[in-house]
Amino acid sequence: MKKQIILGLALVSMIFSCSTDDTSDIVINDNSVTNNNSGGGTTDPQTIFLSGTYTEDLTLDANNTYKINGSLIMASGTTLTIPACMTIEALASGSDVYIAISQGARIVANGTQDCPIVFTSDAANPAAGDWGGLILLGRAPINSVTGTNTSTSEIASLPYGGNISDDDSGSLNYVRVEYSGGAADGQSENNGFSFYGVGSGTEVNYIQAYAGKDDGVEFFGGTVNASYVSVINAEDDSVDWTEGYSGTLTNVYISNRITDDKAIEADGYNTDFSNATGTFSKPTVNNLTIVGQGTAAGHAEAIRLRAGTQGIFNNVHITGYLEGFDLDDQQTGNGVVSDDLQVTNVTFVDVTTKAKNDTTVSFTDADFYTGEGNGTTTDYATWGAGWTIE
Numbered sequence: 001m002k003k004q005i006i007l008g009l010a011l012v013s014m015i016f017s018c019s020t021d022d023t024s025d026i027v028i029n030d031n032s033v034t035n036n037n038s039g040g041g042t043t044d045p046q047t048i049f050l051s052g053t054y055t056e057d058l059t060l061d062a063n064n065t066y067k068i069n070g071s072l073i074m075a076s077g078t079t080l081t082i083p084a085c086m087t088i089e090a091l092a093s094g095s096d097v098y099i100a101i102s103q104g105a106r107i108v109a110n111g112t113q114d115c116p117i118v119f120t121s122d123a124a125n126p127a128a129g130d131w132g133g134l135i136l137l138g139r140a141p142i143n144s145v146t147g148t149n150t151s152t153s154e155i156a157s158l159p160y161g162g163n164i165s166d167d168d169s170g171s172l173n174y175v176r177v178e179y180s181g182g183a184a185d186g187q188s189e190n191n192g193f194s195f196y197g198v199g200s201g202t203e204v205n206y207i208q209a210y211a212g213k214d215d216g217v218e219f220f221g222g223t224v225n226a227s228y229v230s231v232i233n234a235e236d237d238s239v240d241w242t243e244g245y246s247g248t249l250t251n252v253y254i255s256n257r258i259t260d261d262k263a264i265e266a267d268g269y270n271t272d273f274s275n276a277t278g279t280f281s282k283p284t285v286n287n288l289t290i291v292g293q294g295t296a297a298g299h300a301e302a303i304r305l306r307a308g309t310q311g312i313f314n315n316v317h318i319t320g321y322l323e324g325f326d327l328d329d330q331q332t333g334n335g336v337v338s339d340d341l342q343v344t345n346v347t348f349v350d351v352t353t354k355a356k357n358d359t360t361v362s363f364t365d366a367d368f369y370t371g372e373g374n375g376t377t378t379d380y381a382t383w384g385a386g387w388t389i390e
Contacts, residue, residue: 046064046065047064047065047066047067048065049068050066050068050072051097052071052073053073054072054073054080055078056078057078057081058074058079058080059080060080060081060086066086066089067088068088069091069097070096070097071096071097071098071100073102073158074100074102075104077105079107079170080106080170082107082117084112084174085111087117089120089122090119090120090121090130092121092123092131092179093130093131093182095182095188096132096182097132097182098131098156099133099134099135100137100155101135101136101137101170102158102159103138103158103162103197105169107172108171109170109171109172109173110171112173112174113386116174116386118176118178119133119134120178127179127211128179128211128213129181130179132180132181132182132190133194133212134180134192134193135155135158136169137160138160138169138198139160139161139167139199140161140164140198140200140222141165141197141223142197142220142222143275143281144161144221144243144244144270145276145277147163148162151197153220155184155189155190155194160197162197164199166200166223169202170202171202171204172193172203172204172207173206174206174387175206176207176387176388177192177193179210179211179212181235181236182213190213191214191217191218192217193216195219195224197221197222198223199222199223200224200247202224204224204225204227205227205228207226207228207229208231208387210231210388212233214234214236215237215239215240216232217239218241219242219283221242222243223245223247224247225247225249226247227249227251228383229249229251229253230388231253231255232389233255234261235259235260235261236261237262237263238254238260239264239265240264241309242281243267244268244277244279244282245281246281246282246283247283248286249285249288251378251379253289253380254289254290254291255291256291258292258297258298263318264304266305266309266311267281267306267309268306268310271307281309282310282311282312282340283311284311284314285314285316287314287378289316289317289377290317290319291319294350295322295350295351301321301322302318302324302325303324304328305326305328305332305341307329308332308334309332309341310335311341312341312344313343314344314345315345315346316343316346317347317376318349318351319349319350320350320351321352324348324353324354325354326356327355327357327359327368328359329358332361333361333363336361336368337361342369343369346369347373347375348372
């Protein structure tokens with residue numbers, strides 16, 4: 001069904017439903033327009049409701065107000081363009097309200113430090129899980145399938161993965177996602193930002209996930225790089241990777257409450273499926289700061305490394321956890337021994353156990369991390385000023 005928004009015109013609303021493997025039936029509404037005109041005086045900007053599958057480019061107008069009232073899916077070959085300073089509200093009705101950028105589609109959302117782009121809940125008293133979140137799907141490699149084969153996303157059941165490492169899904173700069181994480185069921189949950197097989201041709205800088213019900217930022221394979229990443233009060237994991245993710249994360253700031261889960265949960269592959277390629281996640285993480293609530297409060301683990309994940313961590317600062325790193329399973333331990341899982345320059349403040357070895361592989365702390373006391377905090381006060389919230 002072809003849909004196109006022509007700003008300033010009222011469009012006919014149509015309703016149909018589709019079934020997915022991992023979510024409940026989704027009701028998709030065509031675009032409707034409400035003109036807020038009292039009949040005299042100034043006409044307010046339009047409120048335009050967005051949902052459905054778009055087969056042509058969609059460019060939002062800064063003079064209008066937009067609300068997501070269902071699943072907004074950009075089909076392959078299309079571009080969603082959002083200007084700086086826009087706040088886009090989502091209907092507070094849970095998992096079926098989200099934005100998905102399909103394989104072959106692009107999003108261009110370039111805010112500025114003074115004028116970020118914000119995706120948030122329309123509730124009078126917004127809360128975590130009010131709506132879904134922002135989903136990007138690309139054609140970069142994942143290790144749950146081989147070659148050009150694809151996997152299927154938890155939410156929306158859309159394909160992702162392939163063999164195009166530098167695939168381009170667009171650009172995100174100074175973008176904040178608030179109150180996301182609506183869950184369809186116990187296994188299918190939205191994140192603030194979900195990157196499914198997204199390639200390194202995609203530009204991701206200055207993103208914040210705030211007060212989400214599930215993970216803040218999750219990488220399902222792919223090669224996308226992200227810098228200046230802020231995650232505040234994610235109820236599940238703040239940053240999560242799996243399925244062979246191999247990008248670079250630079251300047252990451254995470255702040256957790258005692259009720260939140262891990263700051264980082266890292267899997268080498270998706271244990272619900274197979275490691276079809278025999279490779280493991282191996283990102284590079286530069287300048288990572290994690291702030292917990294302290295050992296007196298009983299804050300548990302900062303970073304869990306499991307399912308054979310590898311990774312190179314440079315300049316890490318962890319404050320206020322009972323455990324700094326928790327390493328699980330033999331494959332993860334093998335990564336330490338082979339130097340594919342290493343930490344260089346790390347500082348622990350108010351951390352009881354710096355590294356817990358639950359891998360069955362014998363190695364010392366010195367085999368895993370070096371340069372203790374040399375880790376410095378990322379300059380979040382500077383790069384996070386003006387566009388993030390706490």
